[in-house]
Amino acid sequence: MLISARLYLQSSLLIPLIISGLTSKAILFIMLYSMMNSEVLAGLAINSAQRSIAIAIADEPPDLSSLTTTDSLSIMILGHVVEGLVGYDAHNQLSPAVAERWQIDDKGATFWLRKSARWSDGKPVTAHDFIFAWQTALAPKTGAAYASILYPIRNAEAINKGKMPVDKLGVVAKDDHTLVVSFEKPTPYFLGLTAFVTYAPIRRDFYMKHANSYGAEAEKILYNGPFVIDEWVHGASLQLKKNPHYWRRAQVKLDTIDIPYITSDPGARYNLFKAGSIAFAGLNAEVLKDALKNRYKIRRFVDGVLFFLEFNHRPNRITANLNLRRAIQAVLDPDVLVNKVIGIPGNIPGKSLFPKWLKGVHQQFRVEYPAKEVERDYDLARHYLAQAKQELGLESIPPLVFLTGDSPNASKEAEYFQRVLKRHLGIDLKIDKQIFKQRLARMKAGSFDIVSAGWGPDFDDPITFGNLFASWNENNHGQYRNSEYDRWVAVAENTIEPQRRMAAMAEMQRILIDEVALVPLYERGTIYLQHERLKGVARRIFGGDPYFGFAYIE
């Protein structure tokens, strides 16, 4: 929000207007009312007596059906109200949820469900509910975008492609509380997948009753998580209440999570936090200064998303030339981008497709297999550029098309790239700013030379990043093709032994850096404010973020 000092002064015109808008009687009434309710009104953000908190969200959750949802906001809400076989504990480690225990080998998995797991109408959650949900998500007519996350289950892909009926899915209920899954091929990261929202259970009778409107209203969802959606006024508010049938209800410390505000304006959310109306608010660069001035405690969280420059590797594109890519990489400095251009604290300069937080065999993957450092060297860059020109048979490099988003940050970044490439390499960058869906359409069609891309992980395993550059991946928009790389992806996907898998992942990391398949830019950090009496909020990369299931008021 750009507000100049001049305009701010003029705004004093507004005060008499605001006052004159109320008759003196109304003012008196409101004053009296406010005084009587001052505790309630001022303490909206948290209320320790009623064990409730209030928060704001950026948008209406677009899809609260666990079968079809894809966006992070819906997954945040669903993370509070539905629960899969496994979940994440307060330390973000996989932990038992509906499943009490499990056994996984290279052929399949067996899950023993706890008998105390209940739906919000009191009926038990059974193995059949998981089978029904998985079959429905895979049925082609459901059109579930995340159906492919179920592909490790035997026949899942064939079912999803309409080549087999859904009852051929490799999963059976040995009894009501024992679920036996057979794999299509060995899947070492299967446990992490079952925490993903598409794997959540759905009960057949309830779903059938609302077949064409499941998830569209609060009463058209059946809940089995720590909370239920008590009220959902579209576009206006949501209210989550503690689920009285939840098996771990004794550990849930909040009775109500109130979401009375839906606005995508970070300035408005910050103002609500300042007013004591909400207990939690993200910050952007515009409001950061004011937050610092007010001496709020600024918290940081790395949300797991990696941003990078993706090259167009299609053979007819000039960026298919390795030396040109090397030249571009040698002049771009992620440190400068993070510290000088973006300027919000919390972002980590990118060094690899595999972010720092990913786990390896025993410790962090990048500690076990450090990424090769890339030197920023302008002389070397010009040397690469000369080679590229020679190989391409060009006198000079024609302007490159840089596809990017329409956010203010995207513009700042684009201008930085433009300046650096022009100054050090004499290459012109044509900036093509597009709204999200049009950018995606252009990425898919390959109408770009370089695109500013981001990737958020789906499950807790390095392969969720690694397979992005596999030749068969639909999200490989630059169409990077490397058969050696594909072989290592196959090893990492289908080997059980962690040591061999991580070694394969390290080979993938090496190839991507050697071939400059991408230029890693930064791992996204977010900054936010939290009410000082609100504790135990879990910030997490998977399972919906932020998570208030462990939160309490001090």
Next chain:
Amino acid sequence: MLHYLMKRLAFGVLTIWFIATATFVGMHAVPGDPLMSDKAVSPEIRKHLEQRYGLDKPIMQQYQIYIMNMLKGDFGISFTQQNRRVNDIIAEHFPVSALLGVLAIGYATLGGIMLGAITSLYRNRWPDYLLIVFVVLGISIPSFVFASIGQLMILKVNAWLGFQLLPVAGWGSISHMIVPSLILGLGILAYLTRLMRSSMLEVIHADYIRTARAKGLSSQRIFYRHQLRNAVLPVITVLGPAIAAITTGGFVVELIFAIPGLGRYFVQAVQQLDYTVIMGTTVFYGAFLVLMVTLADLLYGLIDPRIRIQKVA
């Protein structure tokens, strides 16, 4: 009169059809793909999604189906909000925008007429200059500036008072509506003031005013009965489109004050290429605009009998 009404109705239907067709064409001409999301889907899934939203049919057939459904009053299902009917979106969110709009336009109209009359009475004296400065500011400063400032003012006033006089944002009670509707109406208020001022100055020199003075009517009576009534006509003309504009143009105010109005859906649908919501909201607003303009015309006739006679002739 009936003949005139029928003619207006026919033109109205034609206008709405034209709006629907132009939107349909424009929407499909915009590059991008409504079914695309950050998660790429397989061709098989895509085929089923296309079937669900009718995108698998040739474009002319899609158009035909769309117009037929529209005639039945069915705008279809949203692309981006799973399983939500566009009719429901309009039914749930338009009343919010409309309420805010009615409050805003109500005070803006009364205020505009009043302030405009005052400026003309005090022409070229300090109240006139003061109000003109205000008018220029009101017209030239976009509402998002006023909205942000308004929200900051609420914060400051609440902090100064030590209790919450007005909520910073949200929806539900009359106290949520005060500041947003004031800000929403500010532009129109300024515009109407200017319009009313020039219209009053025009009327002041008319023959019938001189006659009235010559008859020896009190200046009060001249002001209310003759000047104001004649000068208010242009205001009525712009009021119809203004009502339609204010209920659509509330997007920024709705965003900053977290108000669940239709404006948000209207703007976001275009950004997200949500075909059915784009069509539904545009056609709905188009119809609303046509209705308002027609009403303004009818009102015009009521206030000034001369116009009524002319139109029938």
